[in-house]
Amino acid sequence: MNTVALSQIIQNKSNPEDLPHVPVMEEEVLRLLAEIRPRSVADGTCGAGGHAHTLLENVSSIERYFCIDWDKNALSIARKRLNSHKNRVEFVHSNFRHIPQLIPAYGISKLDAILLDLGLSTMHLTSSGRGFSFTKDEPLDMRMDDSEPTTALDLINNLSEAQLAALIREYGEEKWAKKIAGVVKDYCEHTSIPTSKGLAEAIKRAIPRRFHPKRIHPATRTFQALRIALNRELDNLKVALHDFPNILNEGGRFLVISFHSLEDRLVKHSFKNDPRMRPITKRPLRPTSQEITVNPKARSAKLRCAERISAEEVNNV
DSSP, X not given: OOOOOHHHHHHHOOSGGGSOOOXXXXXXXXXXXXXXXXXXXXXXXXXXXXXXXXXXXXXXXXXXXXXXXXXXXXXHHHHHHTGGGGGGEEEEESOGGGHHHHGGGXXXXXXXXXXXXXXXOHHHHHHOOSSOOSSSOOBSOOOSSTTSSOOHHHHHHHSOHHHHHHHHHHHHOOTTHHHHHHHHHHHHHHOSSOBHHHHHHHHHHHSOGGGSOSSSOTTHHHHHHHHHHHHTHHHHHHHHHHHGGGGEEEEEEEEEEEOSHHHHHHHHHHHHHOTTEEESOSSOBOOOHHHHHHOGGGGGOEEEEEEEOOHHHHHHO
16 A cells, blocks of 8 residues: 555655645545445545545555545646556546536546535645635635635625625635624725735734634634635535535445535435435544544544445435
8 A cells, every 4th residue: 555654754754744645534434435346436625636646556446536625726746747648548628517417528428426625725724825824924815726806805805794604604604704894894904005915914813812712723714614605615515515426336435525514414424314325434434533633634634435325225315
């Protein structure tokens, strides 16, 4: 198995920022897909190609692997990383919600596996320049696809304070939403060049210190809310959960890695109640303590997997 040796990384890398790109829950994904020996796989959030590299290196049955991502910069990195497998890989710049419309152009009507790794990659936080990080003075952009016209700053400016508070409360599950919304509006209106670092500091000051969360930055939930709303992330996931079972072959598997409760609830409900699917993971799989030591950003990850059942089984449900 050609997976990353976590213990070796721990020994050789003391600073998490120095780590190579390591896909979240790599071994669990590999196990769940290797079991079914898929011939065709769609990776709807390919990013820099971490999961793709692991699967293509270790699952010899794969004949067609679709690397799909709405970030064309990430795809260019994946293209270089996966060059040795170029005869088996198709690179597509698109939102994963469009997979059912994309694959027929490649002579495929159904797939054996679909993988979605939701949320931000380390690359988005450290080098995208689009304001995903609290620690960098970057423009308030937050677009996953920078060809889209609306930025996070546009979104903030176009919403009333009450609308912004509702957005932060719904998508960030932030109890300080009302106060934060006022601070965000004030910061963006009275700052000549608003930045992600400046906004994060303003949000931090808005929440009394004794109520600061212990494990995350006080601005985490607000940034999450802005990103989800701007990129319509929950809407995209809902479309995928509804449409993807129809393009899975019998016995095909649908894997989703989520990073917050809003996503996980949607996946859990869909896999449990969709008569076309059978849950493979009764409870979500979580990263091991060893993986979290290497990659702290993995600590909130949850992996769920469901399998497409036959039409005959669907009719008997």
